[in-house]
Amino acid sequence: MAASASRIVALDALRGAGILGILAVHIQLFAMPVAARANPTVYGSLTGTAGAVWLVTYALADGKFIAIFAMLFGAGIAMQAARREAVGLPAALPHYRRMTALLLIGLLHAYLLWYGDMLVTFALCGALVYQHRDMAAPRLIVAGIVFFSIAPLLSSVLVWLAPDALAQATAISAPSGEAIAQELAAYRGGWLAQQSHRAPTAWEFQTLYFALRGVWQTSGLMLLGMGLWQNGVLTGQRSGRWYAALTAGGFALGVPLMLLAARRGFAHGWDLRDHMLVGVHFDYWGNVLVGLGWMGAILLAYRHGMVPTAVVAVGRTALSNYLLATLLCTTVFYGHGLGLFGSVDRLGQLLVVVLVWAIQLIMSPWWLRRFAMGPLEWVLRWATLGHRVPIRLTTAEPAA
Numbered sequence: 001m002a003a004s005a006s007r008i009v010a011l012d013a014l015r016g017a018g019i020l021g022i023l024a025v026h027i028q029l030f031a032m033p034v035a036a037r038a039n040p041t042v043y044g045s046l047t048g049t050a051g052a053v054w055l056v057t058y059a060l061a062d063g064k065f066i067a068i069f070a071m072l073f074g075a076g077i078a079m080q081a082a083r084r085e086a087v088g089l090p091a092a093l094p095h096y097r098r099m100t101a102l103l104l105i106g107l108l109h110a111y112l113l114w115y116g117d118m119l120v121t122f123a124l125c126g127a128l129v130y131q132h133r134d135m136a137a138p139r140l141i142v143a144g145i146v147f148f149s150i151a152p153l154l155s156s157v158l159v160w161l162a163p164d165a166l167a168q169a170t171a172i173s174a175p176s177g178e179a180i181a182q183e184l185a186a187y188r189g190g191w192l193a194q195q196s197h198r199a200p201t202a203w204e205f206q207t208l209y210f211a212l213r214g215v216w217q218t219s220g221l222m223l224l225g226m227g228l229w230q231n232g233v234l235t236g237q238r239s240g241r242w243y244a245a246l247t248a249g250g251f252a253l254g255v256p257l258m259l260l261a262a263r264r265g266f267a268h269g270w271d272l273r274d275h276m277l278v279g280v281h282f283d284y285w286g287n288v289l290v291g292l293g294w295m296g297a298i299l300l301a302y303r304h305g306m307v308p309t310a311v312v313a314v315g316r317t318a319l320s321n322y323l324l325a326t327l328l329c330t331t332v333f334y335g336h337g338l339g340l341f342g343s344v345d346r347l348g349q350l351l352v353v354v355l356v357w358a359i360q361l362i363m364s365p366w367w368l369r370r371f372a373m374g375p376l377e378w379v380l381r382w383a384t385l386g387h388r389v390p391i392r393l394t395t396a397e398p399a400a
Helices: 007-030 048-060 064-086 092-112 118-133 137-161 165-172 177-187 192-228 240-267 274-302 309-316 316-332 346-368 375-385
Strands: none
Touching: 007 274, 007 309, 007 316, 007 346, 048 240, 048 346, 064 092, 064 192, 064 274, 092 118, 092 192, 092 316, 092 375, 118 192, 137 165, 137 177, 137 192, 137 274, 137 346, 165 240, 165 274, 177 192, 177 375, 240 274, 309 316, 309 346, 316 346
């Protein structure tokens, strides 16, 4: 299935909104101790405006935009392979080259800049799901849902089968004052001091977290994205009424689940055992449902010409903007820059997000008026094809 240029714009609109939305969630990991992401009572105030910012982020953003991005990544895998095969070119080798390059970029990102990297997971899962791209759309959607559903079930089973691992994870999710102080000192220090926390945390994300949740969640969403691409959902081909129904249904079903998860979390003191048994099923499925709601809303806005071209430009340079956000946020919060780690409340974090958004929305169109793709997209294209491609635009050449 080949998409027309206008339909590719729909994918870029989704991708741009996804990259911007992800930062609204990840800012917590840039600005505060890692445990505060899963347990908001660990660090920072939740009273007044700060509490409202946390709740809105939790209900409407946390896990939602990365779900959209994972579905788009799966769609991109299927689309690029189909295009190459349609003109008689091999697809497998370039794909695995691309995943290898993305994996290397992700490892450098995780261990040198920020432990919260998502590229390693995307590269590994992208390699895993590639062989299933030619399945029929209904089978891809069913397979995606089944694969996606394994993670919360595995979480609940582990409570009973691995009590020692649960006790260790509980210590991480509810760290002592000393552990928090050490993390604060690490990220308020220089780059070498940060490594004492960043490297082991990145390793934990890429091993334990990946095995228990990341591989199931991300691979399932990629398969789902392949099916939705084949059905024309991601490319804006469905009717406005269809996208309006997706929007309404996604938010109507997902937001109550997120509010139930938040209510239960506070009622049980964000106890990890209770979350793994019960709470995870609320927020896990709530995330993807609200993500589908956002997808419908963005595509509905796109069909009515209401997605700003700057957001589309961010989507066309998504990888570069993702790494740019890391560079900007670590400069603000880490000790090699302003050293504000642990000192900015949730409202202040939101203001940093808006500032970074402004930079991305201004810089991305400016860049694409001069270059065919983002700088890291160019590197990835080079690695994928095995030779350099032109990056500068000629006066008669539009941005691809």
